[in-house]
Amino acid sequence: MKLNSIERAAMNNPLRAAHQHRVEAAWFRRLAGGALSGQHVLEIGCGRGVGSEIILDRFGADRVSAFDLDELMVTKAQRRLHGRPVTLSVGDVCAIDQPSGAIDTVVDFGIIHHVPDWQLSIAEIARVLRPGGLLLFEELPRHVLDTWVVRTLTDHPRENRFEAAEFAAELARHGLHGTGAIEQRFGGALFVGAARKS
Template sequence: MPLAQSTRATPARRARNDPAQYDDLAADWWRPDGVFAMLHWIAEARAALVPPATRDGAVLVDLGCGAGLMAPHLSGKGYRHVGVDVTSSALGQAAQHGVLAVRGDVAAVPLADGCADVVAAGEILEHVPDLAATVGEACRLLRPGGLLVIDTLAATALARLIAVTLAERLPGGPPPGIHDPALFVDRAALVRECARHGVDLRLRGIRPSVRDLLRWLRTRRGVVRMVQAPTTAVLFQAVGRRR
């Protein structure tokens, strides 16, 4: 759910949720004041849910890794960071930040069963046309006892209003068309699918700190903390371990 203006306009010909938009915006991934600024803030909050590795050779699989924005926040935690994405321009940047880049569809990941101690699916589930297949893949990759970490947008009228109707019209808001609200995630369906694959999820809502966000909008500098929200009806995190 990126917030800031880009140096490049997303071409009007792109359909909503077209992955080619990420090639159009490739220069913005690591700009702290770029259109992907909020993804940096969410990546830091996601990485905070990942505990230090408890064994040598531990693997974290980052589904929809983009340009590897989690990488700086996983440093020192002891994981081999494997990133999966369909966008080659993003994967090239992820590799430059120490991520082992794998080109692949998150609904058909070219990695072995049980290969991961942690699977992170950050800001990706609201972009996939087949939620069940993607969740199944995320759970398949986990070792028994492995941790699944998710953040995504809820399938609610409030999320559509905030993340699309309002945000796309605000100066510094996300690129028009980056989200298709028809793909926002049904929270109950997500919990059911994960449970079906042996992962019991706990959900909590998150949002940017208002004070930090106002400062950032004024200066385009500094970190915006993600804090707990009173509802999961817009942006939420989910965590669970595979039984």
Template sequence: MNNPLRRFSQRFIEFPVFQKLGLQQMKCDILELGCGSGYGAALLARLRPFTYLGIDLMEEQVELARCRNLPGAVFMQGDASHLVGVADGSKDLVVIFGILHHMPGWRDAIRECARVLVPGGSLFLEEPGKGFIRRWDRLFKWGHAADAGFDLAELEAELARNGFLIEKKLRALGFGSYHALKKEGL
């Protein structure tokens, strides 16, 4: 995951796609799930948020992220499917750069996103669908589990079930990027 190709893609494709979907500079509290070694945090720092919290399951990734010394950024070890210490309605923006397909508990992570966002808050999320994962595994031997991932239709249904409205999306070649809004009044 910490390879130059991954960083290139995140910087020149994935982050700009999020910007096209509406990610912009705003004074807000950001949570990034599956922050890895903090490369996404460095990109999100361009938005000049009030606060940034990055959470990742792997302590060694969290340590690498901390070593970036990004001003105001806080990194914590934790499980995206059960966010301990993140209060209900405490975040304006949640960002996920492609981690849900690694998680058997991905539906719980979406429920957690809905819980921690303020009403009207934004979720920026990008994931490969099952078909995309299989094709890339055949080509690049990435070694995902045989049952890893979900269809993008399942992902979209789960967003709706948790009170999200898909504001904008871009789907290409079985990969989906989304800007979803938590409905007001939930």
């Protein structure tokens, strides 16, 4: 699902970008065990391109492929990342336009909880990852999406949501096994982790 105007404002502002650069990048770098030097990294739901910028500048990826459902966000990302080794497109995580086994690492800065058929998105991520490839994820659990504030101010699918353990079980069902315990952040308001393709 595309973000509504409130979510777009919350996700596309300098405070969110600063948090991604300083905090979320540190989480993911630690979970990845260091840099992603020389890798082809896929960012799902790239928004205006801050995540792809981090993947290049903080993780040292060789090249990034990134997509978003929202054409406006892809246009903003193209402006932000002009001249960088990034391929941007409009796309859907349930039908990723990449060959099987083509990607070294997939990065999810909180996108999968927006996907109605999130299990299909996991299957697609598993398909495009090479054996030994890595998924880095940050997600909102069901109990947060069920709060009055989130239900009132944002547009998320209401059915078929997940808690961290259910998310991990679905990853494992597709051969993506956690590299450590899923970490709860902000009192359980979100969870982060990493999984490798067996």
